[in-house]
Amino acid sequence: DKNRYFGPYTDSQAVYKTMRVIRDVFQIRPCDLAFDGIHHIRPCLYYHIGQCSAPCAGFVSPEQYRSQAEEVASFLEGRSRDVVKRLKERMAEAAEHEQFEEAARLRDQMAAVERLSEQQRVLSTRMEEHDVIALATDDGSACVQMFFIREGKLIGQEHFFLEGAENETVEEQLQQFVAQYYSDAPYVPREVLLPLGFDEMHIMESFLRQKRGSKVVVHTPERGDKKRLVELAASNAGYALKEQMGRLAVRLTRAEEAMAALQDALELPGVPHRIECYDISNTQGTGTVGAMVVFEDGESKKSDYRKFKIRTVIGPNDFAAMQETLSRRLAAAKELRPGFERLPDLILVDGGKGQLNAAKEILDREGALIPIAGLAKRDEEIYLPGRSRPLVLSRDHRGLQLCQRLRDEAHRFGITFHRKLRGQSALKSLLDDVPGVGVKRRIALMRKFRDMASLSKASVEEIASVKGMTRTTAEAVFHHMRDLIASWSDFPEPPAES
Incomplete structure (x- = not known):
């Protein structure tokens, strides 16, 4: 998988806020439309309101757009100083070539990143890059709290509720969480702080070092700012667990009341579990x-x-x-x-x-x-x-x-x-009109892309990778879908559904 992942985000509002910042500040396109960089199309509304640089229309070069994407990646990893530095260099270069509009845009972008960076809580200039992890348990339930510190600032926090851990010790729960979280984590920091140690911590360090590509320290701080951060995370975990258990109790009570009310209203022989x-x-x-x-x-x-x-x-x-x-x-x-x-x-x-x-x-x-x-x-x-x-x-x-x-x-x-079935049927009808696409290729394309929307977003390379497809036929399918998109302002409204 060549994609880069950031998160996880357990709060959907945090995701939406981050996406708004990325559009407003970095002008990364919000769509996943496939285009070959040769046949340009008309830019959409996002370009006209300043939330997309319109690479589909050729308004930025592939190199410029890659630079934008790298700035987004640095921003999401909490490396705002790197982003500001690169923006400053690009602004100076634009001004030197008398590209004053581009220089002004980069200046505003740099100011926006600096404002966002100032909003993040400064913890300590000595604490460059840490993940802080703590655990709270109560009657078989458990909650893990994480703080993410980058460049000495608290850039985010998440909590996770653990299931099926009733018969495990706190050390076992913590060890399993750390192993599972970092096996899927998109980024590993230089240091991971824990409330207590567990067996085979040296194996965990080796695993994280291999994933990061450089040394990673996993330890339990005994004094100072790091210990206070772990204690704060533990306090937050306990508070989140208490709230969660309260919500579950209320939900269970409401569900029992609803089932009892339904049993009474319908005169059922028993509770409809x-x-x-x-x-x-x-x-x-x-x-x-x-x-x-x-x-x-x-x-x-x-x-x-x-x-x-x-x-x-x-x-x-x-x-x-x-x-x-x-x-x-x-x-x-x-x-x-x-x-x-x-x-x-x-x-x-x-x-x-x-x-x-x-x-x-x-x-x-x-x-x-x-x-x-x-x-x-x-x-x-x-x-x-x-x-x-x-x-x-x-x-x-x-x-x-x-x-x-x-x-x-x-x-x-x-x-x-x-x-979904209707989309597959529509895809089958559309492919009937493409030269070189017979029954076998049509079935292969339908198995790969499932519906019309998925195929319309596919690149020539993705289409050509389907079993039985040639490069020429893949280009015919690609341009056929592009022509359809260009001729429709949107898909036609379907008939009423029952």
């Missing part, structure tokens, strides 16, 4: 798919989600598609297929009385004594077998809100799968 919700998606009766999502104890269990390509239904018939989906799900349970063995305490279908009756017919035919209900979109009414009128619950009813979460998640999951 496991609920399965089904939804049908299609576009005017084509590409019909069924979606099954699972909630256990009020929370989604994505490992049990399942998708069904509808095989026996032709045209727009959601009732028949629902029956096929449920039939195949129950058949899989009888065959004890992995992920299908456990039957739900409640089945929820996305739809009203008609959809409910269609699903109930399958349950009766298969002899499945599973409670079932339907949730209609329009008025959020719940339909139950044997009742002529729907059940209407208040908008703040916990049981109704749980059903709505299930219904919305099933709809999202089904629509995502349907759009």
Whole structure:
């Protein structure tokens, strides 16, 4: 993998803020459009608002754009002094060649980087490059706090909650975390500070030295600023763990209340610990798919989600598609297929009385004594077998809100799968028009890129790497996709989906 990775960022807002800075200050393109550097295209809005240097339009050379990318990498690694130094050199060079507009742009960019650097907390001029790691535990739960120090400044911090560590000592938890974190970390600092030592620390140092390419020290400070930083990290870890446990307790209580409220409202024989919700998606009766999502104890269990390509239904018939989906799900349970063995305490279908009756017919035919209900979109009414009128619950009813979460998640999951299949179908149709792309090459391209959006972003080299493709055919596919992009302001709006 030749890519460079930065992070991890556990706070999405920190990611968005960093991306805004990169666009505003460094003018790195936000898109992943593939272009060959020869056939230039018209720059988009990001160039006109000053957030992209438009390499696709040839407004900067490959060398200039590479320099921009290196400045971003230095900035993300916390080496702001290197960035300012390079910007100052480029500004002086631009002024010397009387490129005053470029010199002014570099001056403003340099000032922005310096302002960002000043906002970072200065810890000590003696602490150049450290990661500080500390751990807090409570009743089988654990939290690790990390501080990232670069050029003597605290440039970031993250915390991580550990799972499945109930039977491990603090030393074992710390050792496993350090090994796992740095095996995937994009950058290794010169020094790693820990609250306590563990066996085989010298092996850890050797591993980190190999990854960094130079000496790395892993140790436990006993006095001074470094020890105080480790203690501060430990305090933060304890606070974060306490907050997390409080949130989990509140969430568990709310989930129990919602399940109890739903049991009472639907007059279920037991608490619905496991609920399965089904939804049908299609576009005017084509590409019909069924979606099954699972909630256990009020929370989604994505490992049990399942998708069904509808095989026996032709045209727009959601009732028949629902029956096929449920039939195949129950058949899989009888065959004890992995992920299908456990039957739900409640089945929820996305739809009203008609959809409910269609699903109930399958349950009766298969002899499945599973409670079932339907949730209609329009008025959020719940339909139950044997009742002529729907059940209407208040908008703040916990049981109704749980059903709505299930219904919305099933709809999202089904629509995502349907759009993927529709994209593959669209890609197949587009490739029919490319000279030199026969059935075998079309299948190979579809396996590699999956949909039209992925292929439209691929370079000639990426297309040519597909089995059976020649350079000439790859260039034909590339330019065919470029021509399509140039002729469309956007992809056409799809027909309404159900």
